[in-house]
Amino acid sequence: MTEQPPAPSADLAFALALADLADGISLPRFHSNDLRIDTKPDRTFVTDADTAVERAIRVRIETERPGDGFLGEESGRADRGERRWIIDPIDGTSNFLRGVPNWGTLIALEVDGKVTVGVVSAPAFGARWWAEVGAGAWGHQAGADPRRLRVSGVESLADASLSFQSIRQWDEAGYLDPLITLSRTVWRDRAYGDMWAYMALAEGLVDIVAEFDVKPYDLAALAPIVREAGGTFTDIGGSSSVWNGSSLATNGLLHAATVHAIETARTA
Missing domain, CATH: 3.30.540.10 (Fructose-1,6-Bisphosphatase, subunit A, domain 1)
Incomplete structure (x- = not known):
């Protein structure tokens, strides 16, 4: 049923x-x-x-x-x-x-x-x-x-599908090197763009979505959908907010590893 x-x-x-x-x-x-x-x-x-x-x-x-x-x-x-x-x-x-x-x-x-x-x-x-x-x-x-809607069960970054949204966003935010590192770590990277990438995440089709230069009205409606589908939605540093100008949404299983990979590459 x-x-x-x-x-x-x-x-x-x-x-x-x-x-x-x-x-x-x-x-x-x-x-x-x-x-x-x-x-x-x-x-x-x-x-x-x-x-x-x-x-x-x-x-x-x-x-x-x-x-x-x-x-x-x-x-x-x-x-x-x-x-x-x-x-x-x-x-x-x-x-x-x-x-x-x-x-x-x-x-x-x-x-x-x-x-x-x-x-x-x-x-x-x-x-x-x-x-x-x-x-x-x-x-x-x-x-x-x-x-x-339910997020995926992918547990390893090596098996993950990433939507990074925009190279320019990451570059202008000072995160180009972390993006390149992350793209080399995951299984697949694409830029599906805008709200659709987050909805694909909630449906279990994508495992990680991240972007910069975003406002609360870009993110607020997306966050409860991702979270209620079993995922995690934070800013790029892991803070649970839609007001900090960035976003990182994952299936939850990959969240800590994604934050760690980004921060490690940024400080290398």
Whole structure:
């Protein structure tokens, strides 16, 4: 008998509804001929789809959860109380504007400083993943039943598949030598990119994902999904936070060895 997800809490149900709202805005703009693209001060791109998705989500939160705070990539912070929604309207904007389907909306709820709910919706893939602390991690393809997510059982770096995300990230962070060393240690290295690499980790398809120059809205929704799938999610040094500008997600079995390999190579 196929394992079924537990009934969602009110918070998770609301997050999933926000994902439906986002998909209804973003997917029709994907591959559109009149997509408006601007460059932000940090030289990253933003499209009219990014801003429209975030605006709609923020309005829904302010209307239905007026006591909750908000942190969005495009519109910043509006903090109220001990609960805060952390939103990336389109993670993978560069993919989105180039017509690459690896993009999605990231929705997280932080309560008393801890992320309790995470939803990743990738409508161009026809896929969605979600988790709530204590309720497991789940995913489904369009038209299919939900399935429980579990990380791999790989125990050795020599057998591991690594997604390093971007050579430039590691180089600019001063970690190029550790990346090269790690790539020579693992079985396979690829740069799957953005939210998809972490979801592949949660599904047991990849064993290690790490990157730099990331913000809380890039990571918050991913962390509970990885953790509820049995993995470990920290910053590059092993601290359990999405606020430190880097990330290291593994199947858990490889986490200490990965941190050690990176730090050893960095100090060599």
